[in-house]
Amino acid sequence: IILLHQVKFLYPKYQRELEEILLDEARQYVIKQCSSCLNNWTKIAPYRLSNDENVTSISDAGVRVLSIAYSTDPDDVSYGVILSSEGQVMDFIRLPNLMLRENYSADNRIKKEKDFEAIRKCIKERVPDVICIGKINVNYKCRISFSIRI
Structure with missing residues (x-):
């Protein structure tokens, strides 16, 4: 039992x-x-410049950030902005053709290359300490970051 x-x-x-x-x-x-x-992905810490690079930029304007914001819609205009360490806008660039498909036509490729050249010129002139790309998906972020490498 x-x-x-x-x-x-x-x-x-x-x-x-x-x-x-x-x-x-x-x-x-x-x-x-x-x-x-998720915590590791979203950790935020203050950016610190190393002592050996851009020593004059620390005393002049602090940390400068180039931020590029864009939409996947080709009709929306993309913008790049350079911010000072106080959050003031130092300069901005309008990038109307950044999201055009470059394989669609030669004209689109030329227009898009002009936008990337404007980004490169802004980077050379203002020498940002940090470049921030506001991305919607990884594919666009990779395309933009590859295209603005100097």
Whole structure:
């Protein structure tokens, strides 16, 4: 009778409890790992210049940031702006053809190259310490960052 009671009632109950406990622990572990990963992706820290680069720019204007914001819609105009360490706009550039498809026509390729040349010129003139690209997806970010490499 005791063996029958164990097999029929206790073991299935223990099995269900064990499955619930293991499933709950697995969920908690996945949530903890995901939150840790998201935390690492979104960590924010102040930018610090190294002492050997752009020593004159530290005393002149502090940290300068070039920020490029764009939309995936080709009809929207993209902009680049250079900000001082106080958040003041030092300079801006309008990039109307940044998101044109370059393989569509030779005219689009020329217009797009002019926008990238304007970005390169702005980088050479203002020498930003940080370049920030506001991206909607990784593909566009890679295209823009590859195109503005000097």
